Amino acid sequence: MSSFDDSDAFEGASLSARAMAARPAPYLDGLNPAQRQAVETLDGPVLMLAGAGTGKTRALTARIAHLLARGQARTNEVLAVTFTNKAAREMKERVGRLMGQTVEGMPWMGTFHSISVKILRRHAELVGLKSNFTILDTDDQIRLMKQIIAAANIDEKRWPARQLAGLIDNWKNRAWGPEQVPSAEASAFNNVGTELYAAYQARLLTLNACDFGDLLLHVVTIFQNHPDVLEQYQRWFRYILVDEYQDTNVAQYLWLRLLAAKHKNICCVGDDDQSIYGWRGAEVGNILRFEKDFPGAQVIRLEQNYRSTEHILAAASGLISANAGRLGKTLWTEAEGGEKVRLIGHWDGEEEARWIGEEAEAIQRGTRGMEPHSLDDQAILVRASHQMRAFEDRFLTIGLPYRVIGGPRFYERLEIRDAMAYFRLAVSPDDDLAFERVVNTPKRGLGEKAQQTIQRQAREDGVSLLEGARYAVTSGQIGGKGGAQLRAFVENIDRWHQAISQRPRPAFSSATDAPSIIPGSDEAWTALEPDDFVDSDDGAVLEDESLVNLGGYSPLNHVRLAETILDEAGYTAMWQNDKTPEAPGRLENLKELVKALESFDNLQGFLEHVSLIMDNDSEDAEEKITIMTLHAAKGLEFPVVFLPGWEDGLFPSQRSMDESGLRGLEEERRLAYVGITRAEELCTISFAGNRRVYGQWQSQLPSRFIDELPAKHVEVLTPPGLYGGGYGAAGMTAGIEDRAARADVYNSPGWKRLQERSQTRPVSQPREARNVVIDLDAVSAFTEGDRVFHQKFGYGFVEGIEGDKLEVAFDKAGTKHVVASFIVSADAADDIPF
């Protein structure tokens, strides 16, 4: 077992074989003492308090490798939980790399939700569902809520469905069923919140569906009401690991505590200082209470930071120390010196964007006294997404390439959701929500009236909308053009469904395929082993059978079936005929969707794991600066980071403070902490004196967080003209209100603070541009044929050397020219903490 999957390429096969024998635990190499302790303390509850950039993923994956290598647990006895699919995938990859290729995929490594689905499918009956239940996304949820609200005769204007959805989500996060909502909250939503909640849950059961919150809540309910079932899982999961523990909500906490109660081998990794999801139910309290919840817990602190320079770290630490009720950590680094955190004020938001654009280009050219940094290495992190606009506008004007992370996710887009609804109908024709969504998309002449007829018919007969529609057509209730089109629609669904049903399906993927064991029955249940629990996606594989002969479609695999569905539905044509500018993009997205299907064995598996396609970070050839929110940046790092908009009300956000008071403010501060600690080498904080808010000019005060930055780690860059009588032209043309605003700003404590701070150097003069040194040392470390690693492009071989650049053929990203200093030799790659 080697920690390098490509070791032969640079180490020599015979050597590595010998080395393996001599070093039984290569995954321990290079760990610092704290990390090592975190890896080797296997039994009992452990809280790994891992500060930003301290290599926690490394410790976590090494811990799993250690568990497996020592034979403490088999791969299926380790439960490893993350929040995002991305994190789960990365963990799988890294454990695989540590253990070598021999390790089979770990069936219980995944998100809270995906693991819950797996458990829930087995015991669905225990909460009144069938095991082939569908999972609703937010959109379906809202549509359902609307129906519920309408049915209750409540004015939807005063009581919007969104709000109800949010409320119910919140309750679910706190693990409250309709009956458990405390009376203090009962007045919510026009005094009928809990009634609507109950109605919603009832409706979900009739639809054989559940929402995201239910996935966890149902599992908790099952565990609480069926000790036999719980006991089985407790036995299986000998070791439990949890990533980002500070983000867990009450439901997740209960879920974990129930599962860990037997073996008590639970290792939670997190950082209370990076808890930024309180607004969606995360309880910092979970991590603060850990030692009480799990008596005898060992707390291990990872405090050596491998990411940022001294100044950046000190500035962040100083800031976060203003928060009360922390577990407390002292981050330190061996990296000395570096640039101080830079602070700059601007006249308005546009100037701020202009300045950052120029600065990014300067840094790219290497005229800022540091080694040049590609735009790929630079990021602008904002509090709220509307702040991105100013940057996009500016960058489009000057032609600075940028990429925006976030925004509407791939699978949330209209066309993707429509297509998914078609697929859902093909897989389960009784999916009423999907039916509703696309019955008249593209237009089939089925308006409100026709749809009501279908609904009424379905209700009367107690059948699905599809069956209701079928009857409405045959009985002549819906005739004419619409009727004919509806008939065709129904027939299409029948045919698609048939095409799918005739194909072999993996075991466990639906009720009809479920094993003969009745989940919940003691006897049968105890007979099951963890291994019997096959993943529906990587379990039974169709292999050669993926091409099947079918009447009407032959041969046909699920990818082609998907294309056929969209074509036959007229959906593709709908966008082809659409002349709006976004139509081509939508067709592109559909193509991408179909392409994403290729990596699945069938449509069912795809629908189950649809969320996987959302991170379709296509490797861009062109280098771009990244713009994203602070929330989205958690877990990432960039050599150069810009943090604009540090103004009171914007950051910290007024709304946060209004709604959650001190708690809200502290969470904002943690967000600021997360922002600063994303930076490796250069961090620039900025604010503007004036900003357009909803079209209105507003004068802004510098953020209180700026005050909290320790002065000796901050360098104030003075904006041009600050001393020399205002902002010149800008001030002259800005109009009376703006001049008044400026006066305000000048008199504000913030500006005074700023002026006091800018004691030493008026940095408006760009610092002396040092010569761009071509780092020949970096180049000379490599020769052609070397196996190397790049943080972004992964592994590759050196193909040539040109100046300070290397031509590298990357395994995945293709051949690229990269600055040598961005490259490490592949054997050093594992020492990079992520």
Added chain:
DNA sequence: GGTTCCCGCATTTTT
């Protein structure tokens, strides 16, 4: 049944 117009509203986001 489809289009257009107007009003209200406006963080952060994963599953």
Added chain:
DNA sequence: TGCGGGAACC
């Protein structure tokens, strides 16, 4: 200021 949703209008 700009977007989305609902209502009114064609």
